[in-house]
Amino acid sequence: MGYVGLPLALQFVRSGTRVLGIDVDESKVDRLNGGQSYIKHISSEDIGEARRDQRFSATTDFSEIADVAAVIICVPTPLSKNRDPDISYVLDTGRAMAPHLRKGTLIALESTTYPGTTDENLRAVLEEGSGMVAGVDFHLAYSPEREDPGNPASKVGEVPKLVGGLTPACLELALAVYGRAVKNLVPVSSCRVAEAAKLLENIFRSVNIALVNELKIVYAAMGIDIWEVIAAAKTKPFGFMPFYPGPGLGGHCIPIDPFYLTWKAHEFECATRFIELAGEINTSMPGYVVERIAEALNDAKKPLNGSRILVLGLAYKPNVDDERESPSYRIMELLKRKGGEVFYHDPFVPVIGQTREHSEWAGTPSVEWNRETISGFDLVVISTAHTCINYAELAEWAACIVDTRNVMSEFQSSRGRIWKA
Structure with a gap:
């Protein structure tokens, strides 16, 4: 029930769906059940409205998963101190929920991660803990979050949403579930394509921000204002998209996600020089x-x-x-x-x-x-x-x-x- 899970939960509630929010932080659960928000851009009034008629409740008890039709996982995927992917939150969540899954349940992962996490890593812990088979006994999908906190023009229900399923039946059910809350769904052929697309979105930003950050230093040495240069360049109506420099990258996406792909690429003996250089510049x-x-x-x-x-x-x-x-x-x-x-x-x-x-x-x-x-x-x-x-x-x-x-x-x-x- 963080920056991704809570807004999504509220959007489902607004769309007429009963929602159970699970979080391991008991203080968050208590505040939500008391109608209080702990995220600046989400008001307590929003939480209170969602709580009416018991449309939304929160718990720390994973056993309540036995009573739901779909589970959407929105947990952190940070980097380790050695900048290796840390998907322990995803796997630990999978292990906690697996014993309580019932047949026919949909599990959708939203956390940004490397291709293969959903259909390999998460699938394995779910199957092991539940004794069931993904794509046969329960459904598995990946649909990356596209949250833009602080942007009032960005609304959860209106941002196009990618959806990939383990099987065609998994995709069909995932589209039906997300279709209750999101207007524009974009189905793709697999979980891996959806995972890769999310990484591309963030790598695109990381590389271009690194470019203008590097140019900022070069132009400053020449006595040229990079901000004036960007303002001039963006008057071109085609072939240019403005990106802006800053003191470095922040948030849980752009500074982290590109390294999920560089790590996975090593498995296939592929170099990711652009991504790694961009990371060095931004860092x-x-x-x-x-x-x-x-x-x-x-x-x-x-x-x-x-x-x-x-x-x-x-x-x-x-x-x-x-x-x-x-x-x-x-x-x-x-x-x-x-x-x-x-x-x-x-x-x-x-x-x-x-x-x-x-x-x-x-x-x-x-x-x-x-x-x-x-x-x-x-x-x-x-x-x-x-x-x-x-x-x-x-x-x-x-x-x-x-x-x-x-x-x-x-x-x-x-x-x-x-x-x-």
């Missing part, structure tokens, strides 16, 4: 931002060591509270390593929670937004451009600004010295 961007911060401080005759630095925006994208894989964390870590006193402000993340990778920041609160606080920093680096931030106030209050998102272009003549990174 290096927080380091480039820190270099620009050091240059900006040096220009003000201040060392990075001992300077008070505010990172503006912890979430990985604007207007959401999701800070998974956010490049802001890496920027903060690099600054702290170099002796900076590091703080952050993010209205969507009032306090940093416990995370797997950045436990040392847990419990750190967002600083207040006022003239006295902001003017007390030697430098403010804009990492995430939330639309609710008053950038005119920032231009007036901040002594020095490093802008990675091009939101300060109209304030270039302001009192604060503004650098682009």
Whole structure:
């Protein structure tokens, strides 16, 4: 019941389907059953409306799967410390639910993963734990999530949805189930095609973002503004699609998913040079931002060591509270390593929670937004451009600004010295 599962559950409820939400986090289950949301862009009113007439309920009890007709798995697929795929959440979920499956149930996986996960790995644990055969006793499908948190124009029921089945009968049932909640379904020939398509979508973005990030560095060295270049190039009505640079990649998709394919490609002795190079470039961007911060401080005759630095925006994208894989964390870590006193402000993340990778920041609160606080920093680096931030106030209050998102272009003549990174 996270950023993928909860919106999908609510969409099914709105479409007239009774939904049971399962999560291993008991606190989430309690909040949902109490009509409360824990995701910024989903309101408690939405949860309360779904709870009416018992159309939606939540539980930690996997045995209740015995009473449902379809199970949709929406769990994380992170990378290990060695950047290898970690599908343990998928397999552990499969093992937990397998003893409770009944004949005829549909199981659909939505988590982004490498081709073969559904019809090999997940199928194996489901068959072993249930004693049944996929495609004969129960149905198996893959339908990748296409969530765009923070984008009010992106609605779960209206985004075209890929669906691939283990067998034609599996596909037919999966289309019938998803058809209750999603308007436009796109059937494909297999689970593997759907898995591969989802990876292509995210690899396409990763490679193109890496390209503009690299060009940003090159053009900056030439005294050319990459943002002006992109604005000029996108006036071409064909053959060009604008992508924009930033401080690095964040979220649970773009920084992670391409490496699922590079790992799987090794099994077939195939090289994935474009994907790996893009990953290297995007991963290096927080380091480039820190270099620009050091240059900006040096220009003000201040060392990075001992300077008070505010990172503006912890979430990985604007207007959401999701800070998974956010490049802001890496920027903060690099600054702290170099002796900076590091703080952050993010209205969507009032306090940093416990995370797997950045436990040392847990419990750190967002600083207040006022003239006295902001003017007390030697430098403010804009990492995430939330639309609710008053950038005119920032231009007036901040002594020095490093802008990675091009939101300060109209304030270039302001009192604060503004650098682009």
